[in-house]
Each structure stands twice: as C-alpha cells, then as structure tokens.
Amino acid sequence: MAKLWGGRFTKSTDAMVDEFQASISFDHRMYYEDIKGSIAHATMLAKTGIISDEERDLIIGGLESILADIEAGNFSFEVGLEDIHMNIEARLTERIGAVGGKLHTARSRNDQVAVDTHLYLRKEIGELAVLLQNLQEAFLQKAQENKEVIMPGYTHLQRAQPILFAQHMMAYFFMLARDFDRLQGVYERTDIMPLGAGALAGTTFPIDRFMVAEQLKFGKLYANSMDAVSDRDYIIEFLSFASLLIMHLSRISEEIILWCSAEFGFIELDDAHCTGSSIMPQKKNPDVAELVRGKTGRIFGHLMGMLTTTKGLPLAYNKDLQEDKEGVFDTIDNLKFVLTIYAAMIRDMRVNADRMYNAVTHDFSNATDMADYLGKKGLPFRQAHEVVGKSVRYCIDNNKWLMDLTLDEFKQFSPLFEEDIMEAITVETCVTNRNSYGGTSYAQVAQQFETAQKMLENQQVVIDKYTQKGL
Numbered sequence: 352m353a354k355l356w357g358g359r360f361t362k363s364t365d366a367m368v369d370e371f372q373a374s375i376s377f378d379h380r381m382y383y384e385d386i387k388g389s390i391a392h393a394t395m396l397a398k399t400g401i402i403s404d405e406e407r408d409l410i411i412g413g414l415e416s417i418l419a420d421i422e423a424g425n426f427s428f429e430v431g432l433e434d435i436h437m438n439i440e441a442r443l444t445e446r447i448g449a450v451g452g453k454l455h456t457a458r459s460r461n462d463q464v465a466v467d468t469h470l471y472l473r474k475e476i477g478e479l480a481v482l483l484q485n486l487q488e489a490f491l492q493k494a495q496e497n498k499e500v501i502m503p504g505y506t507h508l509q510r511a512q513p514i515l516f517a518q519h520m521m522a523y524f525f526m527l528a529r530d531f532d533r534l535q536g537v538y539e540r541t542d543i544m545p546l547g548a549g550a551l552a553g554t555t556f557p558i559d560r561f562m563v564a565e566q567l568k569f570g571k572l573y574a575n576s577m578d579a580v581s582d583r584d585y586i587i588e589f590l591s592f593a594s595l596l597i598m599h600l601s602r603i604s605e606e607i608i609l610w611c612s613a614e615f616g617f618i619e620l621d622d623a624h625c626t627g628s629s630i631m632p633q634k635k636n637p638d639v640a641e642l643v644r645g646k647t648g649r650i651f652g653h654l655m656g657m658l659t660t661t662k663g664l665p666l667a668y669n670k671d672l673q674e675d676k677e678g679v680f681d682t683i684d685n686l687k688f689v690l691t692i693y694a695a696m697i698r699d700m701r702v703n704a705d706r707m708y709n710a711v712t713h714d715f716s717n718a719t720d721m722a723d724y725l726g727k728k729g730l731p732f733r734q735a736h737e738v739v740g741k742s743v744r745y746c747i748d749n750n751k752w753l754m755d756l757t758l759d760e761f762k763q764f765s766p767l768f769e770e771d772i773m774e775a776i777t778v779e780t781c782v783t784n785r786n787s788y789g790g791t792s793y794a795q796v797a798q799q800f801e802t803a804q805k806m807l808e809n810q811q812v813v814i815d816k817y818t819q820k821g822l
C-alpha cells in the first residue's frame with residue numbers, strides 16, 4: 352500500500368515498524384467523527400474559496416459513501432495505512448480520483464486526530480451521563496422503597512449508631528452526584544475545537560475555524576494552535592473522573608459483598624446478578640460487585656499511564672500522544688458495562704429489614720443517645736460519656752444490652768436517669784432525634800429525597816443539552 356507521505360522516502364517501511372506504529376486496530380472506532388470532521392472541513396474549504404463547490408461535492412459524496420460502507424461492514428482497514436485518517440483519505444482518492452487529495456488542504460493529522468478525539472469523547476460523555484444518572488436513580492429508588500428500615504451505621508466497621516438504610520443509600524447518591532458534576536467539567540473542556548491548528552502553527556490558507564466549530568457544534572475554539580494539537584488534559588481529566596467513579600463503585604461493592612455474606616445477611620442480590628461455583632453447589636457469589644471492585648486496577652492504570660505519557664513531552668505533537676486512545680476506549684467500554692449492570696443490580700437487590708433491625712437492636716449503638724440524654728439534663732458530655740461507658744461495661748459483664756437495664760440499674764450509674772430513659776434509647780428514637788441538617792432522621796432523609804430529585808432534574812437539563820450536540 353503506497354504511503355500518503357511517501358514522497359521523500361526511497362525505501363519502504365519495515366513491516367514490523369508498520370505494525371508497531373499503526374493505530375488503526377483501535378482508532379477505527381472514531382471513523383464517524385473522522386468523516387464528520389472532514390465533511391465540515393471540506394464545507395469550510397469551499398465556503399472560503401480554497402476548493403470549488405464541485406470539488407466539495409465530490410469529496411463529501413465520497414466521504415458519505417465510505418461512511419455507508421463502514422457502517423455496512425464493507426470496508427477493510429489496512430495496517431499499512433496506519434490510522435483511521437489515512438485509511439479514509441486513501442480510499443476517498445481511490446474512489447473520486449485526485450481531487451480527494453484536496454481534502455487535506457490546510458489540515459494536518461495532528462489537528463485531525465485531535466478533533467476526532469474531542470468529538471468522540473464528547474459523544475461518549477453524553478452517553479455516560481445518562482447511565483450515571485440511571486444509577487443515581489436506582490439508589491434513590493432503593494432508599495425510598497425502604498425509607499423506614501433501620502440498620503447499624505458503622506465506623507471502623509464496628510457498629511456505631513443506628514441509621515436509616517435510606518441514609519446509607521443516599522450517601523451513595525450524593526457521592527455519584529459529585530461524579531456527575533465532575534463529568535460536566537470534563538465535558539466543557541472536551542467541547543473545544545482544535546481543527547485549523549494545522550500541524551502546529553496554523554495555516555497559510557484563509558480558513559474559517561469558527562465556521563467549522565459551528566458545524567461540529569463546538570462550544571469554543573482553542574485560542575492557540577500549539578495548545579490545540581498537544582492538549583490531552585481533557586483525556587486525563589476524563590480518566591481522573593473515571594478513577595473517582597470506579598473508586599466509589601468499588602467502595603459500594605465492598606459493602607454489598609459484606610452485606611450479602613451469611614455473617615451480615617443484610618441484603619440479597621438477585622440470582623440474575625450472581626454466579627455459582629463449579630465445585631460448591633450451595634454457592635451464590637457476588638461476582639459483579641467483586642469485578643467492579645477489581646476494575647479499579649485497570650482504570651487507575653490508564654490514568655497513571657496517560658499522566659506518565661504526557662509528562663515531559665515537548666510541544667507540540669509527538670507520536671507518544673497516540674498512546675492516549677486505548678486507555679480511554681477501555682475505560683469507556685468498562686464504565687458503560689459497569690454502570691448499566693450496577694443500576695440493575697441495585698434495583699433488584701432485596702433488603703432484609705429484619706436482619707438489619709436485629710443487628711442494630713442487639714448491640715450498643717444507642718450508647719451515644721444515652722450519653723446525650725444525660726448531656727441534655729445538664730451533665731457535661733465528658734462525664735456522661737464516662738457514665739455510659741461504665742454502663743456498657745456492666746452490660747457486657749452481665750450479658751445484657753442497655754435496653755435490658757432496669758430503672759434501678761440505670762440509677763446506679765447516675766441519679767439523672769428517669770423513667771423516660773427507656774424511650775430515649777430505642778433505635779427509633781435514636782434515628783428520629785438525629786435531626787440536624789443532613790442527619791439520619793426520617794425528616795432529614797425526606798429532605799434529602801427532595802434535594803436529590805431537584806439535582807436529577809438539573810442533571811436532566813444537562814443531559815438534554817448534550818443530546819442536542821449529536822452530529
């Protein structure tokens with residue numbers, strides 16, 4: 352296959368070098384963006400008088416027939432043509448003749464690959480935003496379906512204070528809302544148009560970059576040509592968004608895995624989202640949650656990979672930058688899979704309210720409330736803490752829970768205890784009374800539902816805006 356850049360060479364490329372430096376095996380997935388970018392470029396070249404209208408029509412017709420062939424599976428990508436850009440351009444010239452060679456006027460692969468990647472990632476971010484929002488909705492729905500359920504809240508993985516199961520689910524919701532927010536930031540810095548930067552310094556042709564940006568629906572243009580072709584920050588930011596998201600999902604997964612163990616038994620995952628063992632017939636394993644936890648490795652790896660690849664690179668384009676794509680593609684594929692399955696898994700997860708209630712009523716999670724009771728009667732909190740600590744010690748030694756103590760026993764620890772102590776330390780009271788803003792009380796959690804609903808509505812506006820950017 353003749354090289355599009357073969358003029359100054361007297362020898363053909365070593366076959367292994369061809370294979371080594373080719374990116375077609377992975378960048379072919381940007382064919383749509385490459386063609387849309389070329390159509391916008393050709394349209395602009397004609398509008399500015401750089402090519403004629405007939406030439407433009409031939410070029411666009413050829414590009415559209417190539418697009419149709421690729422989508423029909425009738426296009427073979429050649430390794431010898433290196434990348435998606437040259438595969439398409441070579442085929443164009445084959446189809447429409449020498450005029451195909453005019454498409455690359457006032458353009459370089461450096462700004463071409465940049466515009467393709469910006470367009471591709473912009474589209475994918477739009478799809479990921481929808482999937483992320485679906486997952487947030489699954490957590491909100493699970494919380495609302497179980498809004499009365501009380502469970503132990505943990506610190507150090509030791510039972511700490513009673514909470515609503517919904518409070519726990521909503522913590523996940525708001526965690527993911529920050530991810531959505533971050534994704535929006537990445538979108539903004541992806542929605543910038545590099546085409547027209549040429550190889551690095553702009554072009555001698557009278558191009559109109561603004562016109563190209565408008566056709567491709569870009570919000571902004573790079574103000575500097577060298578920055579345009581060498582910027583990969585938006586990719587690193589995307590991988591950083593993805594790393595935080597998968598880290599969050601990994602934390603959630605860890606809890607799901609614990610909760611569906613026999614020791615906890617707090618939840619049961621649907622059979623459809625679990626797998627069995629080839630040797631132990633009784634097993635039902637939470638493989639999805641485990642695999643999601645495990646995905647952190649490759650996604651953090653892609654982030655580190657890209658940071659390392661770009662570190663110390665001189666301006667402007669360097670072939671090192673071709674390494675930017677596989678990690679992003681792999682991250683997108685995995686996130687789409689993960690977000691979709693996870694939302695279904697959460698929606699179908701069964702909550703074992705009795706197990707949770709039993710766990711929280713058979714422990715000392717109400718100890719803080721007992722101390723708060725004394726605090727409200729005027730005892731300095733430090734002293735109240737000491738009194739309750741002693742009571743807990745007494746209970747442990749006598750095989751009792753705080754709720755089992757008689758009023759006389761309570762009074763041995765402090766004369767401030769009265770009849771109402773019993774009511775003050777039921778888990779229901781513990782939850783109801785944690786009514787500070789953002790706390791676990793029923794009222795505060797109901798407030799969180801409302802806040803979440805508003806957030807989802809605002810997110811939907813953003814998603815609709817992204818959808819309108821489709822090409």
Ligand code: ARG
Pocket residue numbers: 374378433434460461464668670672673674
């Ligand atoms: N395949 C290349 C990449 O992905 C396209 C740009 C190549 N430019 C060049 N001057 N070699 O980065």
